[in-house]
Amino acid sequence: MAHSARRDSPELPDFSLLKRLARDQLVYLLEQLPGKKDLFIEADLMSPLDRIANVSTLKEHEVDKLYKVEYKPITSTSDQLCFLIRPRIKTVKWICDVANADKATGKFRRYKIIFTPQKFYACEAVLEEQGIFGDVTTDEWAFYLLPLDDDIISLELPEFFRDNFLAGDQRWVRTAGSALHLLHSLYGPFSKVYGIGRCSKMAYESWREQVAEGEQRTRQAEIGRVFLIDRDVDFVTPLCSQVVYEGLVDDIFRIKCGCVEFGPDVTSDKSVKVMLNSQDKVFNEIRNEHFSNVFGFLSQKARNLQTAYDKRRGMDIKQMKTFVSEELKGLKQEHRLLSLHIGASESIMKKKTKQDFQELLKTEHSLLEGFEIRECISFIEEHINRQVSMIQSLRLLCLLSITENGLMPKDYRSLKAQYLQSYGVDHLLTFANLRHLGLLVEQQPGETLTVMESKVGKLVNDKTAGKLTDAFSSLARKSNFRALSRRLNLVPKSGEEYDLRVPRDMAYIFSGAYVPLSCKLIEQVLERDGWTGLEEVTKLLNGNEFAVTGSNGADSKAKNDAQRIILVMFLGGCTFSEISALRFLGREKGYKFIVVATAITNSSRLLESLLDNHV
C-alpha cells in the first residue's frame, strides 16, 4: 500500500451539490401536480433516485403510492398519476395504453410524465399518434449527473453505448453536452478541453453552443481541464478481465449504482446490500489494489482489530467505559466491513478457482502481447466447446479480433460455427452486431498480400503456395493495436519482474501486463498539453482528436490548483480498472481526476448490450 503519493494533490470539489440540485428540482416538479398522486418509476431509475431522495421526501410532496413501471395494466386507484421515466418510446406507448384504457372505461385521471434527463420529440410524437397528446402534461427533470463517489459521476445511461456506437443514433450527444455544461457552470469555467473520438467532438460542440447561449458568470474555477474520450477509441481495456479489487467485485457481483449485493456465499447469512465508496474505510484502502495484495491487507487489518479488542482485558471499569464510548463503535463498524470484504474475497477466490482464472489471464496476456496466438485460439475453442459462459467466450473472441486486427477467414468461420453450435444459432444476430461495431471481424486480404501471393505462386507449386499464403497473411495484417501498443509502450516486456505491491506504472491494474490505452492517452496528452508528437498515434486511432484553450485568460491562472483537477468524461462507459489507473496516475503526477461516465461498464455489460438473441 506504500504509494509514493505526491502530497500536494489538490482537494476535490464537493459534488453533493449535484444531488441537492436534482432533489430540489424533482420536488419542484412534483409540486406542479398538487394533491395526492401515485408515482410510477421506471425500473432503472429506482436506484439513482434512491441515491438522492427517499420515500419521505416523496411523501412530503403528496406521493401516495410508488410503483415500478411494468408494462402491464395498472392497479392504482388514484386520480392523479405521475410517471417518472427515461425518454423511451416503449414506456411512452405503455403510458398511452394506460390512458386509453381509462378513457375506454370512462375513468377520469390527470397524468403527468416527467422525462429524465430530457424529453425527445419522438416520445411526444407517440403521444400525438396515440391521441393522448394534451391529455398528459410533460416535464423534464434535468437529472444529468449522479455522483457515485467523491471522484466518480455517472450519467446512468447504459444505453448510450449501443445507441451511439452501434445504431449511430446521436440522441444522447446533447445530453452529454448538457451534463458538461452543468459541471462547467458549477465548477468551471474550464480553461482547456482535450478529446478524442467522433462523439467527444460532437459533445464538445454541443457544450460549446450551450455555453454560448447562456450568460457568463465569473467565478473561481474548481475544475480546470477536461478530457473527453469515446469508448470506441479503446475497446481492449474494457474487454480485459479486471483484477483490481473494485473491478473484480464489479465483474463478479455487479456493482449497481455504487451499491453491491453480497449473497449468502459472502455473508454466510442473508443477502446484504452494501454501498461501496470512500465512506467504507476498509474498501477505500483496497479498492485500487491488485487482488493479490488484498489478502495481505485484510489479514493485517484483522490482526490489528484483534489487538484493539484485546486491550479490553485488564481494563478497569472506568477505562472500559471510555473504551465502550469512544472506540467500540468504530471497531464494530470496522469489524463488520472487514468480515464483508473477507467474505467477498473468499467468494471471489472460489469462483475464480472454479473457472481456471489463471489460464484465462494467461490467454489474455498472450493476446495483448501477440504471442502464441494459435494456442490462444485453441484455448478459446475449448472454452466455447465446453460451453463455459457465453459472454466470456464472446469476450475472448472480441479480444482476439481487436488485438489481431481481425480474424483470419478460416478461423473466423470455424470459431463462429462452433460458437453458434454451443450457444445457439440465434447469435447470428449478435455476430452481425459485433461485425458492424468492428469488435469481431474477418480480416480482409490486403492488396500487398495478393501481389505477393501471385508472384510466389508462379515460383512454387500449389501446395507450397498454400502454406506460404498462410505465412503471408499473418505478415500482411496491419494491426493497429500492435502498432499502438508499440508506439505507446502499452505492453511491458515479458519476463521482467513486476512487483504488484509497489506498482511502477498503470499496468499494475492488469497484473503488469498492459497499460490501459485510454489512460495512457490521457497521461500523454496531459504531459504534452495537447496532441503534439502523437500524430502517428492519432492516425492509428482514426483521428478526431482535439485540444482547445478557452479565451478566458487561462494562462494567468494556469498554475492554480484547478489546473491539476482534471475531469475525464468517458462517452460510452468507463470501467473501475480505468478509474483505478487514473487514481494511480493522479497520485504519481499530483493530479486529481474526476471521472464522468455515461455509465460504469465492464466486459459483460458492454457485450450484453450488443446481444440480439432475445426479443
Added chain:
Amino acid sequence: MTEDRSQMTKVRGQSLQFRFTTVPSRHRAAGRRPASVREEEEEPQQLKMMKSKADEEDYWNSSKFKAFTFDDEDDEFSRLKESKQAVNSIRRLVEEDDDEDDVEKVSWSGEPVGSISWSVRETAASNQRTDREPTFPKINTDTPTLSKSNSGYSLSSLFKGKTKGGNFQSFNDSLSDLSVRLYAPELRKPKSEYKDYVSDWSPEETIQRMQQGKAFSLEKFRSLQDKLLLLDFAVSAHDGNVITAVLIYLKRTLGKEVLFRELESRQTALRHLIQYLTETRDQRLLLELLRALGRMEDVALLQYKEHLSITDENKRRDFLKSCLSLPFSPEDSAHVQDHFTLLERQIIIEATDRQAERGGKVEIFQKFPRRASILNMPLVTTLYYCCFYHYTEPEISEKQYFVTALAARAKLKAWSDVDALFTSRNWLGFTRKKSPLSFQRVVDILQKNSAPTQVLQDYVALVDDAELRISLAQKHKCHDIVINTYRDLKDRQLLLGYRGKVERGSAEERKIDELLNNPVRKRSHLHHLHHLHHLNHDVFFFSFSKSGGRTDFSRRLLL
C-alpha cells in the same frame, strides 16, 4: 479385418444412439434463452438440465487445468482463512447490541428500509392483484444491423458555416477548417419570400429553436429542398433528438421512394431513421427501406430475428423453414439451415422423452429428472442431452446408419458427402476408404441412386474379391478396374480377351497394349500393392479412432 470392424462398431456406436432413438413432443419454452448471461453462472449450461450434482463434478473434473492461484501463493488463501477465523471469533463480542450500529437498516430483501426501491416493493406486496415480479425483457434497444458510417460529416458539414462568438474561438481542431469553406448561400431563400408570414424561421433557426426546446413549426417546409435543408442542418447540429424529429416529419410528408432515395447519401440521418423504425417496431417500413438500399443481408437477419417472438415450437420451426430462402450470406444460410434442422429434431426428441418421463418406466428419467425441455437448446447442449439420456440404447447399428446416410446423400447426389462418409485419415496422413457394409452393397446403393461411372468406379475398386470386382466393373463399365485387376492377376489371356471389348483406339485399348508389352513394370507394381494392403490392415483401428471428431458428431445429429 473382422476384429477391427467390431472395434469400429463399438466406437462409432457411441455417437449413434441419440440420433434415431430420440423422439417428439411439444413444450412451450420457446422464449428461453439457453446460454446464461450472468457472469457468475460459469456452470456449463448443458449441466443445468440434469439434477445430479455429483454427476456435474464428474463430468468436468477431467479438465486439464489446475486450480487458480494468484502468483502461485497458496498460502495467501490460508492467510485469508485465518483472518476470517480471527474476525469471526470477535463476532460474539459485537453481536449483542448490533442494532446500535449506525449501519443502514435493511429489509428482508436487503433493501434499505425507507429507500425508494424498498417502498415500491412494499406497494407491490400489499397489492394482492399484482403478480410476482416478472422479468421483463430489456427496454427496447434492438437495432437492425448497420454498416459503420464513415461519412458523418459528409454533406451536412457543408452547412456548418457559422462561427459563433463565445469563449472558445481558438480551436485548432479539424472541425474548424470545414467552417471556412461553404455557406451554401444559394440554398437559402431571400427573406423577402417569407414576408407574408410573421416571425418566420429559416431552417437553421428552426433547428436551433428545436434544440433549445422553443416553439417551432415544421409545416411550412414544403418544398423538397427546404425539407432537406432542414434535415442537413439538424444533422450538422449533432442532435439526434432533432434529427429524428425532422425525420418523423419527412416520413409523414414525403413519399417513401423520395425519402429513401435522399437518405442514401445521408448516412447519419439514415441511421437515425433505422433506429426510429426499430424502436417503433415498424418492421414493414424498415424492411422496405433496407431493400431499397440493397442491404439484403440485413433484410434477412431482421426477418430471421422474428423467430424469437414465436413461442409455439411448431410455428417457430415452420417460420425457420420459411427463412431458408432469405438472402443470407452463404455462410449464414448454412447456419440457418442447421437451426431449422436442429429444432425439427428437438421437437421429435422432446415429444418422445416427455412421454417417457411421464410414463415413469424409463429409469434414467426417474433417476435424473429433466430440468428443462430440450427445445431451442444449442446443438452442443442437445448433443450432451442425447449422450446423457440416450447413450446406451442400442437402437440402430453401424450398418443401419451407413445404409441410411448413404442412400440419403446419394439421392441428393452429394458425392463429396458420400466420400466423406467412408473416408478416414490414418496417422500417416493417408486417406483410406472403409465401410461397415461390403463395398459390393455400397456400389449397389450408389448405382440405384444413379451415380455416374466416375463415382461408381471408386467404390468398385474397393471390392476385395477380385472375381466379384471384375464382374461389377464389367457390369458398370469401369474398364480401368477390369484392366488393373487382370494385370494384377498376371493373366495375359484375359487381358487380351478384354481388349476386344473396349472401344477401338480408346485410352483403355492403349493401356492394355502397354501392359501386354511391359511385363517388368507389372511385377513391381504388384509388390507395391501388396505392401500397401498390409499397411492398411495395421492402421485400420488406429485411423478409425482418429476420425470420430466433433464434426462427425454434429453432422450425424443434423442428418
